[in-house]
Amino acid sequence: MVELKILILSGKRSFVVKKIKKEFELAGIESTYLNIGKLNLLSRENQTIVKNQGIEVSDFDAIFLKTSLKLTPFVEPLLDEIQKMGIFVQIKPGAYYLNANDGLQEMVLSAKVRTPKAFILANPKKTRGLVKLLKYPVVFKTFVGLKKTQSIIVESPRSLQSIAKSIKIETDEVILKEFIEGDLLECAVIGEKVLCIKRKWKKNELQNLENGTIAKLGENDRKTAIAAMNACGSEIGTVKICKGFVIDVSLDIKWNVFCKKTKKNLYREVAEFYLKKVKN
């Protein structure tokens, strides 16, 4: 039996957290749950301490982190500190910054995998000069701070111009991205394992994940999913692929839907992934 101690760090003791904890225990891993809100970071001369009443973070071999991107300002320095302690976490420092900002994610992905042509700007009025440089339909997204305020599919240069013109609020980021029409492969990535649900594109509408069908991924798409996940700084999460293009990456997985659809125990996959990772 391998003696491993894993800390599950999350905002709440959710169903998914409980399932993962149970699978860690079944795999012979000692696991402890801790609400991330109970932690605080304290820096003084020459050192930083991750403080908590009772639980010593440095006692653990690995951490499974499951928190909202809203906690980025706390999670980023925490991840940096955990990495410096030599404790394994499935998410690297910088990944919360990266995945909380759609434009930044776009930038990072485009350097590593195939992504649709995109423009990132701050002022929607600047789209005027870009309308002819894109193939339609186009996804038009606006953000105030890092919060998405609009996301629509635009069919023509004329519509794009009129929508951009109609925006009256001050935006901080605008993303214009060519929309790839076709079936979407939604992939749950856990280390080297990739499970896929195909969502059909029918009559200009994408099927819900719940109504999708389990699909076997080609080797290229599998490699793309893993490369996209790693580019975004994580080993566990979701990658959406359409016709070989990476459309989106998320640090979370729709656990229940994937378990039901693929008839696989994804929680066990996580436990096995940690066992392999930390043992090495």
Place this chain on the structure above:
Amino acid sequence: MKKFSIAIIGSKHFKKSTIKSLKEEGLKKFKEFVFAPINKIIISNNKGKTEILYRNQNLLEFDAVYPRLTSKDFAMAQVLLKALDEQSKTYCPVSLFGYNVSNHKYYTIKELANEGIPIVVSTLFISPETAAETIKELGFPAVLKLLSGFAGKGVILVRDEKQMQSILDTVQMFDEFISAQKFVEGTNSDIRCYVFGEKVVSVRRIGKQGEWRANISRGGIAKEISLKSEMKKIALDSAKVLKMEICAVDLIETKKGLAVIEVNFMPGPFKKFLGNKITKEMIEFIYKKVDEMKKNK
């Protein structure tokens, strides 16, 4: 003979006098000078190729790009700095890492503390309950800093536990993150060390009467002072940790010696007090770096 091109990318809330000063100095050294506010820039990604477009020019074809951005430009600033980090043709004196960390008051202190640079004891937390415990440990008075604050805004001096509780409750209502810092008793002045590569210029900031913060934007004054070796070492070490070749390191004088309170990604040049001194140093340093880069090719 003048040579090379430089683009200054400014915040959407850029200060005209600073840009004017950078332009005056920039045109003395560089053949081409462009000022591009970040809200007029377009970043294009196509087939793995990135371009930073401003008025039909790709700024990645310039010899140097110096982004001067604040926390208010966060979303676009991160994208722009990533684009600059990923290339090696254009010289840029700052980095995405430097921007992310220096815009986070606690993260800055943490990075510097871990490298043995003197800092003021600081803490970061999520929940008010945890915060209350830790602040009590730090002792009163304490300084609470909103992570989103800048230029002295969002900095609160907390004198006792009762006052702290009401502030923590308010902050939570607005979904704000705060860091707490031990309050250092003393005068309302600090030392700003401007870093230009290996060169440091030190300036004393003195807050206006009755104001405990030394920020110039709050009515304070600035004057150049002679640089001491301790200041120089702390400033250069801090800039290296944050991967920035141009920045400003703010120091406070404590009983134990100097300590860093924050690092500025986009330091104001205090034109009213120092004229073009700071912008001249910035431009000359960038020019020197570009010249070295070209010679080494």
